[in-house]
Amino acid sequence: MKGHCLCGAVSVTFEPAADKLSACHCEMCRRWTGSALLEIDAKPGSVAHDGPVKSYASSDWAERAWCDQCGTTLWYHLTLPGHDYYSISAGLVEDAGGLTLRTEIYIDVKPGGYAFAGDHETKTKAEIEAGFAAFLEGAQT
Amino acid sequence: MATRTGQCLCGEVRFSAEMPGISYGVCHCKMCQRWAGSALFAISVPEADITFSGQHAVQRFQSSGWAERAWCGKCGSSLWYRVTEPGPHHGAYEIPIGVFDDADGLVIEHEIFIDQKPDAFALAGGHPRLTQAETLARLGIAEE
Numbered sequence: 219m220k221g222h223c224l225c226g227a228v229s230v231t232f233e234p235a236a237d238k239l240s241a242c243h244c245e246m247c248r249r250w251t252g253s254a255l256l257e258i259d260a261k262p263g264s265v266a267h268d269g270p271v272k273s274y275a276s277s278d279w280a281e282r283a284w285c286d287q288c289g290t291t292l293w294y295h296l297t298l299p300g301h302d303y304y305s306i307s308a309g310l311v312e313d314a315g316g317l318t319l320r321t322e323i324y325i326d327v328k329p330g331g332y333a334f335a336g337d338h339e340t341k342t343k344a345e346i347e348a349g350f351a352a353f354l355e356g357a358q359t
Numbered sequence: 360m361a362t363r364t365g366q367c368l369c370g371e372v373r374f375s376a377e378m379p380g381i382s383y384g385v386c387h388c389k390m391c392q393r394w395a396g397s398a399l400f401a402i403s404v405p406e407a408d409i410t411f412s413g414q415h416a417v418q419r420f421q422s423s424g425w426a427e428r429a430w431c432g433k434c435g436s437s438l439w440y441r442v443t444e445p446g447p448h449h450g451a452y453e454i455p456i457g458v459f460d461d462a463d464g465l466v467i468e469h470e471i472f473i474d475q476k477p478d479a480f481a482l483a484g485g486h487p488r489l490t491q492a493e494t495l496a497r498l499g500i501a502e503e
Contacts, residue, residue, distance in 0.1 A: 222393075223393060223394075224390055224393040224394045224420070224422060224428075225420065225422075239479050239480070241397075241480075246368055248457040248462070249366070249367060249368040249436055249457055249458055250367075250368045250434065250435065250436045250437075250457075251395055251396050251397070251436075251437060251455075251457060252395055252399065252400060252401065252436075252437040252455020252456065252457040252458060253395065253397060253398070253399075253400040253455065253456065253457050254397065254457075255396060256396050256397035256479075256480070257396070272432075272435065273435075274368070274369060274433060274434040274435055276368060276369075276434065282368075282434070282435055283435070284430065284435035286418075287420065288394070288420040288422065288428070289394065289418060289420055289428055289429070289430030289435065289437065290393055290394050291394070291395060291396045291435065291437065307396035308396055308397060308477075308479065309392040309393045309394065309395060309396040309397060310393065310396075313477045313478075313479070314477040314479035314480075315479075316479075317479055318478070318479055318480075319479055319480040329456060329457075329462035329463055329465065330463045330464070331383075331456070331462065331463070331464065331465045331466045331467060332385075332400065332466075332467050332482055332483070332484070333482070333483045333484075334480050334481070334482060334483065335480075335481040335482060335483040336480075336481070
């Protein structure tokens with residue numbers, strides 16, 4: 219898939235890892251995007267980009283990137299050694315890549331005033347963080 | 360009026376707003392899609408009713424002849440959409456609901472540019488949904 223930011227200065231190409239969109243409602247994604255991070259997981263090794271990308275280390279294991287010229291949300295990127303994981307912002311690609319929202323995580327901390335329609339696989343904060351703790355433990359060994 | 364506070368992800372930019380109400384709009388225009396990743400969920404706050412700290416970190420992009428979009432230059436959080444052109448809509452800050460410390464209690468008033476929304480997702484609820492033509496008519500803008 220090919221995508222670009224609002225001003226066109228940053229372009230990105232990647233292959234989706236799965237045929238779906240996911241939404242993250244965690245507090246960090248909420249503050250960063252202004253709602254939820256609607257994203258496409260990229261296949262490891264498939265991401266290439268060009269242009270003025272700026273990023274912020276939002277935790278010890280990940281960074282968030284945006285276009286330095288127009289402020290467009292670009293991606294969430296795992297910076298742990300040995301991992302190649304990008305969540306690409308769905309808005310970068312035309313028509314959200316023709317994909318459909320299938321998963322919502324941190325569903326229990328989503329602001330109450332809106333909801334995505336339909337039945338999706340959902341995970342709570344506790345479910346995600348238990349899984350992530352196990353993942354980090356594995357990454358350290 | 361109720362006061363609500365907020366801050367970007369890294370906390371460099373903070374604000375306090377006297378809220379004119381609790382309802383917000385969701386914009387599905389192509390520009391908001393690209394910029395925010397899904398749609399822009401934002402509540403309008405008059406210029407006189409909001410104060411910011413950390414303005415030094417704010418970066419702006421003039422995304423059209425009539426409006427700017429701002430973000431935190433340190434963490435990339437989307438901060439506002441604002442009409443810069445003189446006229447009836449000038450000055451008010453459209454603040455994304457996610458940057459409020461507590462977005463609970465804020466509700467969708469309407470969705471605009473609904474005909475540009477991808478089929479990928481939809482928002483639940485019986486609120487009004489305006490097409491591009493209906494949105495522009497409401498704003499008093501002639502369609503090109």
